[in-house]
Amino acid sequence: MLASLAATGLRAAPATAPDTVAAQLRDAAMAGHDIAWSWVSELSTRFGPRPAGSVNEQQAAAWAATKLKSLGFENVHIESFPITAWVRGSESAQLTAPSTQPLVIAALGESPPTPGSGLEGDVVIFPTLTDLKAAAPGSLNGKIALVTQRMVRAQDGAGYGAAVPARTDGPKEAAQRGAIAFLLRSVGTDSHRLAHTGTTRYVDGGVPVPAFALSAPDADQIERIAALGQTVRVRLFSTASYLPDAHSQNVIADVRGRERPQEVVLLGAHLDSWDQGTGAIDDGAGTAIITAAAKLIRDLPHRPRRTVRVVLFGSEEIAQPTPPGGAFGGHSYATNHQAELADHMLAGESDFGTDRVYSFALPATVTQSELAKTLLRILTPIGVLASERAPEDVGTDIGPTVEAGVPAFQLSQDGMHYFDIHHTADDTLDKVDRAALDQNVAAWAALIWLAADSDVDFRPRPSPSATGVPQSR
Amino acid sequence: MLASLAATGLRAAPATAPDTVAAQLRDAAMAGHDIAWSWVSELSTRFGPRPAGSVNEQQAAAWAATKLKSLGFENVHIESFPITAWVRGSESAQLTAPSTQPLVIAALGESPPTPGSGLEGDVVIFPTLTDLKAAAPGSLNGKIALVTQRMVRAQDGAGYGAAVPARTDGPKEAAQRGAIAFLLRSVGTDSHRLAHTGTTRYVDGGVPVPAFALSAPDADQIERIAALGQTVRVRLFSTASYLPDAHSQNVIADVRGRERPQEVVLLGAHLDSWDQGTGAIDDGAGTAIITAAAKLIRDLPHRPRRTVRVVLFGSEEIAQPTPPGGAFGGHSYATNHQAELADHMLAGESDFGTDRVYSFALPATVTQSELAKTLLRILTPIGVLASERAPEDVGTDIGPTVEAGVPAFQLSQDGMHYFDIHHTADDTLDKVDRAALDQNVAAWAALIWLAADSDVDFRPRPSPSATGVPQSR
Numbered sequence: 049m050l051a052s053l054a055a056t057g058l059r060a061a062p063a064t065a066p067d068t069v070a071a072q073l074r075d076a077a078m079a080g081h082d083i084a085w086s087w088v089s090e091l092s093t094r095f096g097p098r099p100a101g102s103v104n105e106q107q108a109a110a111w112a113a114t115k116l117k118s119l120g121f122e123n124v125h126i127e128s129f130p131i132t133a134w135v136r137g138s139e140s141a142q143l144t145a146p147s148t149q150p151l152v153i154a155a156l157g158e159s160p161p162t163p164g165s166g167l168e169g170d171v172v173i174f175p176t177l178t179d180l181k182a183a184a185p186g187s188l189n190g191k192i193a194l195v196t197q198r199m200v201r202a203q204d205g206a207g208y209g210a211a212v213p214a215r216t217d218g219p220k221e222a223a224q225r226g227a228i229a230f231l232l233r234s235v236g237t238d239s240h241r242l243a244h245t246g247t248t249r250y251v252d253g254g255v256p257v258p259a260f261a262l263s264a265p266d267a268d269q270i271e272r273i274a275a276l277g278q279t280v281r282v283r284l285f286s287t288a289s290y291l292p293d294a295h296s297q298n299v300i301a302d303v304r305g306r307e308r309p310q311e312v313v314l315l316g317a318h319l320d321s322w323d324q325g326t327g328a329i330d331d332g333a334g335t336a337i338i339t340a341a342a343k344l345i346r347d348l349p350h351r352p353r354r355t356v357r358v359v360l361f362g363s364e365e366i367a368q369p370t371p372p373g374g375a376f377g378g379h380s381y382a383t384n385h386q387a388e389l390a391d392h393m394l395a396g397e398s399d400f401g402t403d404r405v406y407s408f409a410l411p412a413t414v415t416q417s418e419l420a421k422t423l424l425r426i427l428t429p430i431g432v433l434a435s436e437r438a439p440e441d442v443g444t445d446i447g448p449t450v451e452a453g454v455p456a457f458q459l460s461q462d463g464m465h466y467f468d469i470h471h472t473a474d475d476t477l478d479k480v481d482r483a484a485l486d487q488n489v490a491a492w493a494a495l496i497w498l499a500a501d502s503d504v505d506f507r508p509r510p511s512p513s514a515t516g517v518p519q520s521r
Numbered sequence: 522m523l524a525s526l527a528a529t530g531l532r533a534a535p536a537t538a539p540d541t542v543a544a545q546l547r548d549a550a551m552a553g554h555d556i557a558w559s560w561v562s563e564l565s566t567r568f569g570p571r572p573a574g575s576v577n578e579q580q581a582a583a584w585a586a587t588k589l590k591s592l593g594f595e596n597v598h599i600e601s602f603p604i605t606a607w608v609r610g611s612e613s614a615q616l617t618a619p620s621t622q623p624l625v626i627a628a629l630g631e632s633p634p635t636p637g638s639g640l641e642g643d644v645v646i647f648p649t650l651t652d653l654k655a656a657a658p659g660s661l662n663g664k665i666a667l668v669t670q671r672m673v674r675a676q677d678g679a680g681y682g683a684a685v686p687a688r689t690d691g692p693k694e695a696a697q698r699g700a701i702a703f704l705l706r707s708v709g710t711d712s713h714r715l716a717h718t719g720t721t722r723y724v725d726g727g728v729p730v731p732a733f734a735l736s737a738p739d740a741d742q743i744e745r746i747a748a749l750g751q752t753v754r755v756r757l758f759s760t761a762s763y764l765p766d767a768h769s770q771n772v773i774a775d776v777r778g779r780e781r782p783q784e785v786v787l788l789g790a791h792l793d794s795w796d797q798g799t800g801a802i803d804d805g806a807g808t809a810i811i812t813a814a815a816k817l818i819r820d821l822p823h824r825p826r827r828t829v830r831v832v833l834f835g836s837e838e839i840a841q842p843t844p845p846g847g848a849f850g851g852h853s854y855a856t857n858h859q860a861e862l863a864d865h866m867l868a869g870e871s872d873f874g875t876d877r878v879y880s881f882a883l884p885a886t887v888t889q890s891e892l893a894k895t896l897l898r899i900l901t902p903i904g905v906l907a908s909e910r911a912p913e914d915v916g917t918d919i920g921p922t923v924e925a926g927v928p929a930f931q932l933s934q935d936g937m938h939y940f941d942i943h944h945t946a947d948d949t950l951d952k953v954d955r956a957a958l959d960q961n962v963a964a965w966a967a968l969i970w971l972a973a974d975s976d977v978d979f980r981p982r983p984s985p986s987a988t989g990v991p992q993s994r
Binding site: 089090093094095096097103104107138143146147148149150152239240241242264265268269272273276323324325326472473474476477478479 | 741
């Protein structure tokens, strides 16, 4: 990278225009930037799964901090916070009638265990969560509820938002009607015998009944047997448990700004992962993308005016919507850094695998700005559009920071295949597309550089009648 | 089907030329023949996995016999034979050093269990079976041997033959050098967290050490950790067991020939399956293809001259090369029907999933015959070539029959994707391509009809100087 930037004459011309630097960063990343690949490879290989609160997550955080220091980042430190960890135990499931067949399941995150001898019941199938909600109280007494809603494949991931309420709210709705357990067709777009886990929601401090995802072919099988007119009976077993005195941590690293170091452009991704895969895609890739982009900027002959901050969050996957239902890294960061958030100029999160970026969205305040036009010119050659929509649903890690008023940007990645492996054992390094990883780094480096070296204020302008505060700084 | 044949005028013209009938059979199958799809759907749904000797296998055989009778087949009966069944138990594996990570494994068929507390050892990696064989006696004392040989994707499945000796012979070679267990990179072409099982070979009546397949991403992970210079330690656990007093069975059904019923054209496929998937591809599809092809012929207004016999074999998957190392359906059939084999004119087996047939091979005696030319003309429109090679490696089920002198044919299917799911939990109905299934039925029906309605003798001719036996019959 240094060699290639030097070859472009950048070192010889420190006053190079920001758009020229952005193009150089883009081209250097697209030429193949080893930092991102070696980061995700080493992280997912050395530590494998990194569930929140685990030894693996803690060791990965320590490794990341050491690595960030060796890459020349500043202010590298770890911020710990307490969590109740959830630990998958042994788990199994079988059809017991009308014939004996093994089922592929995964307990949903936060699900309580079954009794030690397991539990067994007839299955009642609901095509959607809405159908389950329409069932009468008591109608599921002693039964196992199964919601078979299918997730739709969509480039922007919209199918996930439509499907996931069945996972978050299904156990509660089933329990309220007397069910002894809850089953869900995996929220995913593949057709492999791998179940997609994911967190389900606390109700009064816990998940009310054992809850599991079935792989898509297993849900198909149960639907077909039921269509033959036969009663489907299922046996479930899980020794899942909770560790109330665990902790997780965020890893923070800065590229200190040369003019206004207190102003921060925040890059987020999460170090923790689900426990069955090795978290290469979710979210080893995101941590690699933002680290590599920031490293490219760090190695420029001149730092940007503002500080670029990398935050590798902990405990993203088991985040409950309302702390202290479950503390999580995004909440911890926004709390610890509350006093600084007024100077956080912009925040973005990379947590959608490694497929290519196809559009960017900047805060509504600047969509017609020179910065936006420059960014479009820089990113068009690598296949990125300007989104017609403002950033939305920008991510769990930076969520509390954005809710506190920090403007967000979004680099949207192609989500057509992301949910084939999301939250499954199949989330492994072989699924990472190196060329697409490089394209992500290119888009991030260009955007971050332009935002951090600018004096654009991304925050909503106060209405003209309100105050005389300058509209840019 | 009957309607569509009637529409072609076949019923009105019983003396229709054989090639015209073959074309009509082909077209009727290609138009969508529900028998094949409903067979594989019902079989894999009702009974799921059908491991040799299991209740599911026995119930599937009883169901098949009932179904074959209702379809109008004759001489439908079940022939049982004793086997020692192998039963997968609970199984698990973890990396225990340098970090704790779950591994996805599957015990190889016939593998003994581990001790009740599991076993643990350092892993020694061998890129090929040849490398393992080169290791010195005693060099693996207390270790776990891992062969990481990769299977090559090839249309004719040649990669399987090249890779599978590591599975069949690896446990023996590892044990001879002191290893306490044997691991294998799955013999497969996918990159999912699903391990490919398969039988490993008896040595002196048993498999010498516990033996497991790792999923491809798990084998990658171990190789990468080792490449970081770290010792990989693995813990293995399995409660696999044997049932010495089990039985399996073949299901037999005939379409009785109108002129020479004692002459048999044999169609084989197997009803048993591995225990993790539902045996839709291997070999529910094969049983569906041959049954549907024979049913099309059965429903013709005139039967073929010879008998068409469907045999749905049992216990194919755990067949040991030399009975009584392990009895299997193919051996049982050849033994029970020894006296009739001289009148078995031709045999073929469908056991390669549902991808399209791309070539046919007839016995070397008839490659230049009118029958071969007719068949090529009939099958060319559905994308089938004449193979330049004689039938080879025609299958486990018909193997003993062919070894006894019965000529074999082959309809070769595209194997580029077959080994992505072969012998894994992913062998489920959603993987069956209905259009390709129909094309298989079309090719089988046309070939079988032409062979069964002909008077061609497919057997090797005695040398002219030997006897005066007529060269065709």
